[in-house]
Amino acid sequence: MNLSVQTKAFALLATLGLIAGCSSNQTMDDGAYDSASDVAAIDQSGGSTVYGGSDDGGVSAETLTEEERMAAEQAALREITTFYFDFDTSEIKPEARDVLVAHARYLAEHPNQRVRLEGHADERGTKEYNLALGERRAKAVQRFLIVNGASRGQIETVSYGEEKPAVMGSTESAWAQNRRVELVFE
Template sequence: MKLSAVSKAVALGLSLAYLAGCSTSGKTTDAGQGTDMSSGSTYGTDSGNANGAMDASAIANIPSVFYFDFDSSEIKPEYRDALATHAQYIRSNPSVHVRLEGNTDEWGTREYNLALGERRAKAVAAFLMDQGVNSSSIETVSYGEEKPANPSSNKDAWSENRRVELKYQ
């Protein structure tokens, strides 16, 4: 079967439109920008100064608390764009250091929760280092269940307490 030039052009245009539609998943857009899936707000890396370095005001509205599922140290996909933006900020400001504070809910032994909080903090540290952040800019600490964001003992509180807080020093 022979296709005319017009048919080929239409087929090519439809293919390109399909591919363009597939590439806009809502997670990564252009120039390192992303969407915070929990709030729908867009943030990115385009608020730097003339030499490309980001200033403190550019990072102020980026989420810095990252929540985890029960008994997990796996970074949720919805936090990857925010963490990548933090990584760019840290890379572009060599004097900046961060402390990653791993936390858990009250379930489990004290020792287990300290270890889980450490795994969570180290997972975030590994992500930042994969993004080019120097390990000397990162400190990890685990508080286990000792510093709950929500001291209640219910499902909502437990979810709030399973987190890593990224704090600039």
């Protein structure tokens, strides 16, 4: 991943209070968002091909115009491409909304851009039910993106159920990181 983009993303996320906000009043029962290092891990799992367009170069936040600042902020939000869910639910968490809106706007502005939503479940429960649950999560994200401006033709969904965990292991933390939808831009 482009280091300057990543660094900038972190700086902006920190400015926006997203990182601090996550660590102070998370509703999740696990440590997935608890530290900057975990956020880095999430960025990695989101895939290195993900950040799209509008790289404004190493302009520092102070010298940006309002418009540039907004664009950089949106680009920074779009660095996040993995979204997490509670056990046996497909509800999009409140903290994911701004990021998904940013992705939806980007898709609306780039009609030729396509994205694949990969839905996953943790290892608990049955494999076939989890396959359906992973799909339901991917479709929940799909609906959210469409409502916010993306078009149906840009989005493909696939479920891997519990078959492709991001993190191995049978801990609350591993499970929390495995209940996810990943956006993969093609």
